[in-house]
Amino acid sequence: MQISNPQQQMMMRMAISEVFQKMFFMIPQEELVPAAEKQYRCFVPIAHKQQDTLKLCLNIDWELAMQLTKNFMGIQSSQVTDAQIGSTVLEILNMLAGNFLNQIDPEGRYALGIPVTGDPVDGDISVYEELNFESHRLAVFLRGSIL
Amino acid sequence: MAYNILVVDDSSAMRVVIKKVLHMTGLDILVFEAGSGIDALTVLEEQWVDMILTDIHMPQMSGVELIEKIRSHQEFNTLPVMVISTEGREDFLSKTQKLGVAGYLKKPFQATELRNAILAILEEHNADIQPAATNDDEDGDF
Numbered sequence A: 001m002q003i004s005n006p007q008q009q010m011m012m013r014m015a016i017s018e019v020f021q022k023m024f025f026m027i028p029q030e031e032l033v034p035a036a037e038k039q040y041r042c043f044v045p046i047a048h049k050q051q052d053t054l055k056l057c058l059n060i061d062w063e064l065a066m067q068l069t070k071n072f073m074g075i076q077s078s079q080v081t082d083a084q085i086g087s088t089v090l091e092i093l094n095m096l097a098g099n100f101l102n103q104i105d106p107e108g109r110y111a112l113g114i115p116v117t118g119d120p121v122d123g124d125i126s127v128y129e130e131l132n133f134e135s136h137r138l139a140v141f142l143r144g145s146i147l
Numbered sequence B: 001m002a003y004n005i006l007v008v009d010d011s012s013a014m015r016v017v018i019k020k021v022l023h024m025t026g027l028d029i030l031v032f033e034a035g036s037g038i039d040a041l042t043v044l045e046e047q048w049v050d051m052i053l054t055d056i057h058m059p060q061m062s063g064v065e066l067i068e069k070i071r072s073h074q075e076f077n078t079l080p081v082m083v084i085s086t087e088g089r090e091d092f093l094s095k096t097q098k099l100g101v102a103g104y105l106k107k108p109f110q111a112t113e114l115r116n117a118i119l120a121i122l123e124e125h126n127a128d129i130q131p132a133a134t135n136d137d138e139d140g141d142f
Helices: A006-024 A062-073 A082-104 B012-024 B037-046 B063-072 B090-098 B111-125
Strands: A039-048 A051-061 A125-133 A136-143 B002-008 B028-034 B051-054 B081-085 B103-106
Touching: A006 A062, A006 A082, A006 A125, A006 A136, A039 A062, A039 A082, A051 A062, A051 A082, A062 A082, A062 A136, A062 B012, A082 B012, B002 B012, B002 B037, B012 B028, B012 B111, B028 B037, B037 B051, B037 B063, B051 B063, B051 B111, B063 B081, B063 B090, B081 B111, B103 B111
Parallel strands: B002 B028, B002 B051, B051 B081, B081 B103
Antiparallel strands: A039 A051, A051 A136, A125 A136
């Protein structure tokens, strides 16, 4: 995986850590495990007047998504629905993206869009970070480059 | 005293979390929900509320547009509005300040931060409020 900007990767890592520590009391594990076959994939557009829209993408193991939903909404595993998982993961992405942008673009040149489910393939990956929580994998990456 | 509070967020998961925190205040609170700024205006046409908690990045009508609409109505121009958003950039913060928001909390937040912010705003706008005893030793779990 080609990483063009280690500083932006560090900011991404900080954004992920802040969201997971504050909202879920989880800290990332050092060792990476392989990504699960079943994942929830989503992205949020990040727009700029002078370039194509960037996309911040989140791929998260389904099992981790389910655990986060359970904790976030205070419900039992048996009560968790796919719609609740979707809503929780999209909100997590919204918080990650907001925190990342606050650090990387304090001047407000980029506008954060609305997170949606999907797995875009267009645009080179310029920042990539993957972490493990509770022995499950999540990856966050930016398609397109911050100017 | 009972309070009517309107929670505006396009994330149903986040609305659940905010409702839980509102119940943690120990106050008698009736919660109304809206998934967009447009839905929020519909609620306001039918229901008096004492406070609005709103997200900013929402489809159809953003939180900023919602606050602008609210402020343009004489009936609502002093209604306390608290912004709960991932957005923390200077431009945005000064824009919301100009619109007279009563408070701002950045996502992600801990439950105790939100509870204390809500109580502080209600206290400021309602002299007779009796906030529930707060225990900051709680872990702030949702």
